[in-house]
Amino acid sequence: MLDTRRGAAGAALLLLAQGTAQAGGFIEDSQGSLTLRNFYFDRDYKGESNISARREWAQGFILNLKSGFTEGPVGFGLDLQGMLGVQLDSSRDRVGTGLLPVQRGSGEAAQEYSELGITGKVRYSKTELHVGTVMPRLPILISSPARLLWQTFRGGHLRSQDIQGLSLQGGYLNRMNQRDSTDYQKITIAAPNGRFDGTAESDEFIFLGSDYALTKALTLSYYHARLDEIYQQNYLGAIHQFKLGPGEFKTDFRWFLSDEEGDGKAGSVDNQYVGVAFGYKLGGHRLTVGGALSSGDSAMPYIAGSEPHLISEYALSSEFLNADEHYWNVRYDYDFAAVGIPGLTGMLRFMRGTNVELPERLGGSGQSESERDLELSYVVQSGPLKNVALRVRNARYQNSFAANATMRDDNETRVNVDYTWKLW
Template sequence: MSRKHANTLFLLSALALPTLAAAQGFIEDSSLNLLSRNVYWDHDGHKGAADKREWGQGFQLAYSSGYTRGTVGFGLEAHAYAAFKLDSQRDRADTGLLVPDSDGSSRGEASTAGAALKLRVSGTELKYGELRPYNPVLALADARLIPATATGFLLSSQDIPGIDLEAGHFTAARDFNRTHHDGGFRAAYAGVEGGDVDFIGASHSLRPNLGVTLYASRYEDLWRQYYLNGNYDIELDGGRGLNLDFNLYRSLDQGRALAGDIQVTAWSLAAAYRFGAHKLTLAHQRIHGDQPFDYLGLGGGGFHDSIYLANSSQYADFNGPNERSWRIRYDLDLSTLGVPGLSFMARYIRGSDIDGGTLRAGTPYAYYGDDEKHWERDIEARYVVQAGKAKDLTFHLRQATHRISGQSDVDVDQLRLIVSWPLRIL
């Protein structure tokens, strides 16, 4: 942890001490958790593409206080993250798993820390500091050794029955492969950086089994984005069920339009049928527009989770200009078959009709070709220890194969082995 981060945490703690002494609620509801995560990442390139392979160990320490008593409650959140290199070479680095060094290799160790103040009035909460927003228009991933963070304000409210409200304003970010906190946001596919990010959203339960979500966002000098989701659960006889999930995005260029003209509508519809230990899902996704459906990344080059379309997968997002794609997925939960904690997943996605021929010269999306096609196959296995001293220890194996007929991406086989162990200290 740098001296600057340590001084910040000390100052925030000192500011909170008077209320700590006056109100035990600040301490009573406090929690301190440690997550240990070990990740092996193997990215096997084909047709001349580089292989990337690294192994690391990460630790995530997170503290959250309770609130002081009274009409307005005050609290504090703080975190410290560390990543250690277990295996990496300069010629196969740059997986995004570890923090890069100036010579192109990965640093042997890296650490970062941050904090946020929070206040609560009834069911409304306001936070300011280093946060981890996760919603359809700004979702920071936690798929490597340490998660990404963003600096700004986050307001959430549940004061209206049946409605969850959220709004945010963020001015800076730190990617999962960086330690500094003054990085910017990035258009993931355009590769250009804009300014601040603002959003507002609401989720409403029309019925216990029917929900609707709406979000609107602005990424300064790049785009305005609108999101709609509808989710419907249908319970059937004999332990069977059906889920319908619809996602819709509309993106339009904004301000200086640093990524060029953007007029894209993207949608997906997924139907999942559950029967006993099994679940089968079919999904269709379409991109309407001469640009790809782009979404928020961070300045370190990482792709994040700000895309809730059904066919966004381990490697590819199937979001090219005018692309249409289909997915079939099978899930197996062996808990109901006598092996609690063990589950499997397999899916196959095929995309076609990618058309980059109408992209204007000079646009950052000009790497798309005409009539591109690609497919991806993902296989996952997951086991969570159910009891004993190693309770909640998780083993997660993820394998993806991607093949493309076109120029916008590469053929790749990707393997990830993740071992995580969450521990509650307080």
């Protein structure tokens, strides 16, 4: 079993062993940054519910210190990440937003929480191995950035780009740290709406895959992942972009095949998810339409707290991933730089899922859900506030599920103000 803490410490010792004569790249190519993230989260539930709202406000600080690599054929480096979350507003009847940890016993949100991530890294040619704290962003696992602080994992992540046009990736993870936690725990499966046994744990998540640029316009992807004794998954994707008339057309295809692995400790896993989106960009306008079909005896599995790589990606209230769900969406994006306002962008999206299969206690078969998203973002372009980013999002979500389902009718608003200060 990979001991990530020893791995990171070992990498640090190897760095010291290189000596100052070879440390030029280690220091000269280093970089440091401090990100300030202010996050307001308000989910106002409608209809029958024992919780009227989840509403909190918090301030985050994310310090990233990244070294370069020591000189020589094999280079060594070390990255440090410190994260701090501070409560600005919360109450016991409004906790559970994912911004702040909830204290056992009192049921109140913590006043503050923090964590330190250490990553040792080794580079040979265009191949890098990172060991320690890692945050994968892959089709089979996307470390979630959707709250105050990032979700992180412990393990090893190998990436190689030695072959032109081909990116190879593989890794082993044995612990995860959720966005509102400071404790690393065993890896679990997401289980909203009673899909799986969310208490089932695993010490091993293994992944392997590649992205290949077949042409400048077409990229193909394949990944395999296995959460030991819980599920295994294969992913095939394709992105095709080309000029069409005065604009640009994009096709995004995503296919997942999932089944249980080993003893299947989280319950039966049997799912095939096929999704495709078509988009056309003309000037500042982009219109996207997409759809997906989920089939099999279960919903598609993914790691708890992560972001599933779906056509409905980054929906605010639901992931539209229930068993047998038929999904479609229409999305419109506009970049106001086209009319002389650089830094300002907007988005409007409508999503709907039908034919949802739930346990009888949550509504049974033939259920439906829908969500409307609005987003407006602005990055200050000049002056003393240059690069300050403001993002406002609003969602209205409705479903026909039973009142005790995980997803319930709600109106949701999120406001972010982010600024990254480059230290050097």
